[in-house]
Amino acid sequence: MPHLVSPEDFPVAQEYVYLNAAAIALVPEVVAEATLSWQRGIGMQGTVHLDEDAEAKVFDTLRQAAARLLGAQPEEIACASNASELLCSLAWGLGPGPESNVVSASVEFPSVVYPWLRVAALTGCDVRLTRDPDYIIDPDELIGLVDDQTVAVCLSHVQYLTGQRLDLAALAEVTHGHGAILIVDATQSAGAMPIDVIADDIDVLLTSGYKWLCGPLGSAVLFVRRELHEKLEPGMVGWRSTDQVGIDFDSRHIDWAPAARRFEFGTIAYGGTVGLATAIDYLMGIGIEQIHDHNMALAHRLVDGLTKLGAELVSPYPDRLDSSIVTVRFPGQDHVRLARRLFDERVVVSPRMGSLRIAPHLYNTADDIDRALASLSALLGQAED
Numbered sequence: 001m002p003h004l005v006s007p008e009d010f011p012v013a014q015e016y017v018y019l020n021a022a023a024i025a026l027v028p029e030v031v032a033e034a035t036l037s038w039q040r041g042i043g044m045q046g047t048v049h050l051d052e053d054a055e056a057k058v059f060d061t062l063r064q065a066a067a068r069l070l071g072a073q074p075e076e077i078a079c080a081s082n083a084s085e086l087l088c089s090l091a092w093g094l095g096p097g098p099e100s101n102v103v104s105a106s107v108e109f110p111s112v113v114y115p116w117l118r119v120a121a122l123t124g125c126d127v128r129l130t131r132d133p134d135y136i137i138d139p140d141e142l143i144g145l146v147d148d149q150t151v152a153v154c155l156s157h158v159q160y161l162t163g164q165r166l167d168l169a170a171l172a173e174v175t176h177g178h179g180a181i182l183i184v185d186a187t188q189s190a191g192a193m194p195i196d197v198i199a200d201d202i203d204v205l206l207t208s209g210y211k212w213l214c215g216p217l218g219s220a221v222l223f224v225r226r227e228l229h230e231k232l233e234p235g236m237v238g239w240r241s242t243d244q245v246g247i248d249f250d251s252r253h254i255d256w257a258p259a260a261r262r263f264e265f266g267t268i269a270y271g272g273t274v275g276l277a278t279a280i281d282y283l284m285g286i287g288i289e290q291i292h293d294h295n296m297a298l299a300h301r302l303v304d305g306l307t308k309l310g311a312e313l314v315s316p317y318p319d320r321l322d323s324s325i326v327t328v329r330f331p332g333q334d335h336v337r338l339a340r341r342l343f344d345e346r347v348v349v350s351p352r353m354g355s356l357r358i359a360p361h362l363y364n365t366a367d368d369i370d371r372a373l374a375s376l377s378a379l380l381g382q383a384e385d
C-alpha cells in the first residue's frame with residue numbers, strides 16, 4: 001500500500017503511530033507554517049500586517065476553499081472559531097418555542113445537543129433524542145421522532161464515538177417533508193469523505209477544522225443554503241454580523257449581512273482561518289475520494305486484526321464500516337490504562353466510554369496498523385499473565 005502523502009509533510013507521523021484523527025489530526029507542515037506566520041505577523045505588527053483588505057482576504061480565501069470542498073457557493077459559507085459556537089448561534093437564532101421540538105440523538109457529541117437543551121430550559125421546547133442502545137442510532141427511530149412541530153433535526157454526519165454515518169439525503173427528505181431544517185455537524189466527516197451539500201439537500205452544515213480537515217485548532221466553517229440567508233438570524237451577534245464591517249458603524253440597529261457571513265460576529269484567530277484554507281487546499285490537492293479510499297482500507301485492515309485479538313466492535317460492523325473511526329472493546333480491560341500503555345509504545349489512540357477509539361487518516365500506512373496491532377497484542381498478552 002503506497003504512501004498517500006510525503007512523509008516530510010507530517011514529521012510526527014514518523015515518530016508515533018498516530019491513530020487519533022477523531023480527537024485532533026496531525027497538521028501538515030505547510031499548514032503549520034501558514035498559521036504561525038500569520039499569527040506572528042498580526043501579533044507583532046498589528047495593522048501594519050493586517051489592513052482591511054488583508055482582513056477581508058483572509059475570510060474570502062477560506063470561504064472559497066470551503067465552498068469548493070462542500071459543493072457550495074462562497075456566499076453560503078461563514079468562517080468561525082469552532083463548531084460549538086456555531087451550534088449555539090443556530091440554536092439561539094432558531095429559538096424553538098413551547099409547541100416546537102428539535103430532534104437529535106442521546107449518543108451525540110454534547111455540543112450538538114446542549115445548545116438545544118439550554119434553549120429548551122428557557123422556552124420549554126421539546127428536545128427529542130433517540131435512545132441509542134449500544135451507542136448506535138436506529139434511523140427508523142430517528143425518523144419516527146420528526147413531525148410537523150419539528151423545527152430542526154440536528155445531528156452529526158459521522159458519530160464521534162462509533163463512526164456511524166447517517167444517510168443525509170434520506171434524513172433531509174424526511175426533515176423537509178415536515179417543514180423543518182436539517183443541521184449537520186460534519187466535524188467527524190469533512191476531509192475524510194466527499195460531501196455534497198446540494199446533492200444531499202442539506203440546509204445547514206458546519207465543521208470544526210482540527211480533525212479530519214487537518215487544520216489548526218480555533219478554525220471552523222459553516223454552510224447555510226442560500227434560501228435560508230434571510231430567514232436564519234444568528235443567536236450570536238457582533239460588529240462583523242452586518243455589511244458595515246470596516247470603517248462606518250451604526251449600532252442603532254442590526255442590518256444583517258445578506259449572506260451566510262451574518263454568522264461571523266467578531267475577530268477570530270486569523271492565523272487559524274488562513275491555516276484551515278491551506279489545509280483544505282492541501283487535502284483537495286490529494287483528492288478527498290482518494291483519502292477516503294485510503295482510510296477505509298486501513299480501517300478494514302484494523303478491524304480484521306482487532307477481531308483476531310478478541311475485540312468486540314462498538315462501531316457498526318460486520319454489516320458495514322461507515323468511516324475510519326474504529327471503536328472496540330476488550331472485555332475485562334481498563335481502556336484508559338490500555339490507551340496509556342499504548343502511548344508508552346508510541347501508539348496514539350483515545351479511550352472513550354469504556355472502549356478504544358482508533359482513527360487512521362491520510363498520513364497513516366498499513367505498517368502503522370500492523371505496528372499498532374502488534375503493540376496491542378503484546379499488551380493484552382501481558383494483561384493475561
Ligand SMILES: Cc1ncc(COP(=O)(O)O)c(C=O)c1O
Nearest residue numbers: 082083084109156160185187208
Ligand atoms: C461531532 C463533533 N462536533 C464538534 C466537536 C468539537 O467542536 P469544537 O470545534 O467546538 O471543539 C467534536 C469534537 O470531538 C465532535 O466530535
